[in-house]
Amino acid sequence: MRTPWREEALLDAFAEDFDALVGFASASRCPGGFGTLDAEGVIEAEAPIELWITCRMTYVFTLASMRGIEGAAELARHGLEALAGPFHDDEHGGWYSALVPSGDAPVEGARKEAYAHAFVILAAAAATCAGFEGARALLDEALKDQDLHWWEPSFGRVRNSWNPDFSECEAYRGLNANMHTVEAYLAAWDATGERIWLDRAREMCRFVADLGARFGWRLPEHFGPGWVVKPEMFADNPADPFRPYGATPGHGFEWARLILHTRAALVAIGDAPGAWMIDVARELVNRADSDGWTDEGVGGIVYTTDFDGRPVVETRMHWVVCEAVNAACALGVVDEERGDEEQTGIQSERFARFVAWADQYLHEAPGRWIHELGGDGAPSTTVWAGKADAYHLAQMLLLPRIALAPGFAAALANA
Numbered sequence: 001m002r003t004p005w006r007e008e009a010l011l012d013a014f015a016e017d018f019d020a021l022v023g024f025a026s027a028s029r030c031p032g033g034f035g036t037l038d039a040e041g042v043i044e045a046e047a048p049i050e051l052w053i054t055c056r057m058t059y060v061f062t063l064a065s066m067r068g069i070e071g072a073a074e075l076a077r078h079g080l081e082a083l084a085g086p087f088h089d090d091e092h093g094g095w096y097s098a099l100v101p102s103g104d105a106p107v108e109g110a111r112k113e114a115y116a117h118a119f120v121i122l123a124a125a126a127a128t129c130a131g132f133e134g135a136r137a138l139l140d141e142a143l144k145d146q147d148l149h150w151w152e153p154s155f156g157r158v159r160n161s162w163n164p165d166f167s168e169c170e171a172y173r174g175l176n177a178n179m180h181t182v183e184a185y186l187a188a189w190d191a192t193g194e195r196i197w198l199d200r201a202r203e204m205c206r207f208v209a210d211l212g213a214r215f216g217w218r219l220p221e222h223f224g225p226g227w228v229v230k231p232e233m234f235a236d237n238p239a240d241p242f243r244p245y246g247a248t249p250g251h252g253f254e255w256a257r258l259i260l261h262t263r264a265a266l267v268a269i270g271d272a273p274g275a276w277m278i279d280v281a282r283e284l285v286n287r288a289d290s291d292g293w294t295d296e297g298v299g300g301i302v303y304t305t306d307f308d309g310r311p312v313v314e315t316r317m318h319w320v321v322c323e324a325v326n327a328a329c330a331l332g333v334v335d336e337e338r339g340d341e342e343q344t345g346i347q348s349e350r351f352a353r354f355v356a357w358a359d360q361y362l363h364e365a366p367g368r369w370i371h372e373l374g375g376d377g378a379p380s381t382t383v384w385a386g387k388a389d390a391y392h393l394a395q396m397l398l399l400p401r402i403a404l405a406p407g408f409a410a411a412l413a414n415a
Helices: 009-030 051-066 072-084 116-131 135-150 175-192 195-214 247-266 274-290 318-337 341-361 391-401 406-415
Strands: 362-365
Touching: 009 051, 009 391, 051 116, 051 406, 072 116, 072 135, 072 247, 072 318, 116 135, 116 175, 116 406, 135 175, 135 318, 175 195, 175 247, 175 406, 195 247, 195 274, 247 274, 274 318, 274 341, 318 341, 318 391, 341 362, 391 406
Parallel strands: none
Antiparallel strands: none
């Protein structure tokens, strides 16, 4: 059967928009890394230079360099220099979470975050696949840092944050940081061939499978010491960009995609991961779609719900629909390979619906996407302001052209 993610017109449109997105994102370059872009694509001069943004932009420009986009390689090198230079903590190890706007000193007292350190790995792994000088040394250091400070063998997951000198670890544990660490470890596996990173990624996916089954596939995000689930945590701050209350449909989609990437990596080396990975990915996508999608107002997918599936924060985030598109594509590709026409048809409908909605409501112009929308259809700043992120969009625009394994950077390098 014909599937929308294989239509040449869509693939060409996505490729053109990726190129335009890289052009828009290039304005984020600043001393020390990459800054936060406002809604017009201008750096917010008073905002700190964030590690996670610098890493994500370095990653996107590295992917762009492998697609032959002019100027992208130089931007990627700038990001790598920032990670090896002002962001690196030469005294205590690891990477500072943010630099002051001038880019020449860390923000004093900012905690070191597993979330951002995962993106150091992602950027360094992509640059290693692309052959950038110094990238493998940066990746090796970032992976060593995982064993020193982040990975908890007794749980098979990562801690959430430390104080700057790594003398005090936060008691809180979060699913978001572990989700991006799965992505980082898969990229490390692609770049190094060291099986430990693939095995750790699988272990975290297995935890999410068990967690989802316990909570009706609405994933709790927050945990106390010993990974005790705290479903009601942060109910007083539901619109937080990193620690919102409740379930996040966008993360359900994202976990589904990452589980399928992990499965594909295992299959590629001759392992038999079992049916659970497909089953769990399907349950997560079904739940995220049924809870998150709404026809009210402008439609789209809400940011968060409670654990009965009722919307809590109803703003529509660009990254959520990007991950919805990716999950439908990933699951659809697996269903195609298995010859399941009924399920392939379901994912085709989802993919087309999500893409059409995003194009109608979020796509301002080539390379320019509204990052947050209110239910009334007007741009919103409830959770995020501006256009600080090109990473989710870049992967959405590339995924239909690559296989599930290897990941984005390795697939482009192989091509």
